[in-house]
Amino acid sequence: MRVITLTTDFGSQDWFVGTMKGVLLGVNPKATLVDITHEIPPGDIRAGAFALMASYMFFPKGSVHVAVVDPGVGSERKAIAVKTASYTFVGPDNGILSIALANEKIKDVRRLENEGYFLKSVSHTFHGRDVFAPIAAHLSGGVAVSKLGPKQKGIVQLPWSTPAISRNRINGEVFYVDRFGNAITNILNTCLAGKEAEVFIAGKRICGVKTFYQSVPVGKAVAVPGSSGFLEIAINGGSAAKSLKLEVGTAVIVR
């Protein structure tokens, strides 16, 4: 129970993340802190939820995952801690935890209401520092999730469009664009395992499905089973998002 991960939209240009870490280490000096990313676009709960889902299960069992994309900070939205078989998740109850938790067996959901585990003085605008950081540090130090507040049934779910699958065709969409310009779809790699397939966008054949980026010449498009578990569309040595004008929501058809 030593690793604490951080996924936020706080960016790296200001002192926000560093300050959270000061609070974390003040409560639990033995915690090992790992940044997943702090460059989630401001307020983009969906992107934060995807990043958390794609990374959390690579951490040692017992890790505490903190995710704070929290445009409703200070309002009526709830803050929660969720215990699963292998991890504890902490964040606002606005959907940011929901995509990761869809893979997990939830054992306990608690509302963070026991102010004894907060920072002494809580601001209305920076619960990352004043609520989520101290709570996560206490959890990583061994405090039971049951101490944090009353039980809650279920959590807020983020809408997640599952692709429509018929016998010869999958209707999916782009769900995330990464720094390389690779467009990650909502189509699970496992849907395509072992089958020949071709990708169509806006009625036009774009590429076949191969196993790695350099399967095609430089500058050419290729779809590959992505490392996060979903089919992604790439350009060898280029940006598929730019060249093919792909963005979150673009319809992707696989035949």
Added chain:
Amino acid sequence: MRVITLTTDFGSQDWFVGTMKGVLLGVNPKATLVDITHEIPPGDIRAGAFALMASYMFFPKGSVHVAVVDPGVGSERKAIAVKTASYTFVGPDNGILSIALANEKIKDVRRLENEGYFLKSVSHTFHGRDVFAPIAAHLSGGVAVSKLGPKQKGIVQLPWSTPAISRNRINGEVFYVDRFGNAITNILNTCLAGKEAEVFIAGKRICGVKTFYQSVPVGKAVAVPGSSGFLEIAINGGSAAKSLKLEVGTAVIVR
């Protein structure tokens, strides 16, 4: 005495910060290193001083705070370590430490002149690596500040404009713009505690003072007591800096 924080303008695209950390861990392998930020605009001592002030007191007592925004590196400017009741600060004596230190009780100021605590070969352009990193690591390992060089009286002060306060009116200004486009002013939250107030910019009423961002509808301006201790102007779900054309130095009047 294990935590060492780093606040610099070295950015993250090159190897500068990583190299400092190599030196730090070479001297004190048990140090816990925390980045406050490395994205201070190149040479912007004021922004670095503000980031340090807003974060340092959230770290455990005994932490060593290193701040390096150092356009005068290699010239006649002095390098200093400053011991206060709770922390030790290390950096160039160019004002970068002064805003944080205004809150602290200074016990000792030393000029960094004992080369025995420097890296063996000191460049003229990268004292972050060659002077400040090894000094900070020695301090965190238990070396007394008095060993580092001769005593110095006082430190270079950064100009800091305090708002003009009359009975019904505060004349302040924007002091920092964060990644969300929130404009942080030099008006202390405590000046407004419990009072109704309205914010004027360029003679025009902009908004009232509320407690959190979502107190107003999406797209509307709001002023809130900020988490760094100063009044800030925000737009719910947007960038106040962009929409209201706020920048460092913009006059802000509160009535």
Added chain:
Amino acid sequence: MRVITLTTDFGSQDWFVGTMKGVLLGVNPKATLVDITHEIPPGDIRAGAFALMASYMFFPKGSVHVAVVDPGVGSERKAIAVKTASYTFVGPDNGILSIALANEKIKDVRRLENEGYFLKSVSHTFHGRDVFAPIAAHLSGGVAVSKLGPKQKGIVQLPWSTPAISRNRINGEVFYVDRFGNAITNILNTCLAGKEAEVFIAGKRICGVKTFYQSVPVGKAVAVPGSSGFLEIAINGGSAAKSLKLEVGTAVIVR
């Protein structure tokens, strides 16, 4: 053998680096992880090799250096671990390790083929997470490099243009531009030690060689012996790259 450094082009906007760290800590919970940089331009092996070269020797002996700029991931390119007198280097065998290793006495080169040290399921697109991270963690935990796979003779070398030196003249070029806009050349500081010299670009005298940036007035160009061991061209308080239109490959003549 506790420090593991990371140099990649994975950026900080996605979850890639965080995920590598999860894997590293899963294998070796006691590892100290240090980012050198993750902002190498996508696929720019040369820039990655330069960053690694400029930083690796500032880390404690026994550190494991992981460098992943890997456009050929999943293809026929080999993955290697290289043991030297002081360090172990891990990465694709595409030249990224070669500039740093030119300074080192190589003791053993191994191809990473023992899948027992990989993650259980290896993707075709993210060997940083699935191969290089677990290997580095095992190495830092004490696994001998000889266990990782068969010996290999030599490694892929990156082309590196050495300047042409005649009695009164050095013909070099810009090799790297840093965040400050300083243009780092391939001309070793030691070539100029103690001599007066002047820098010419496109037939025009640009500046003399001084010892630090503020040797000249604000806005003026200056060349200084850089902290990475190479002559660099700077503008006091500005960006030499922008003002003088310098980029990687720009010819630089020193007389």
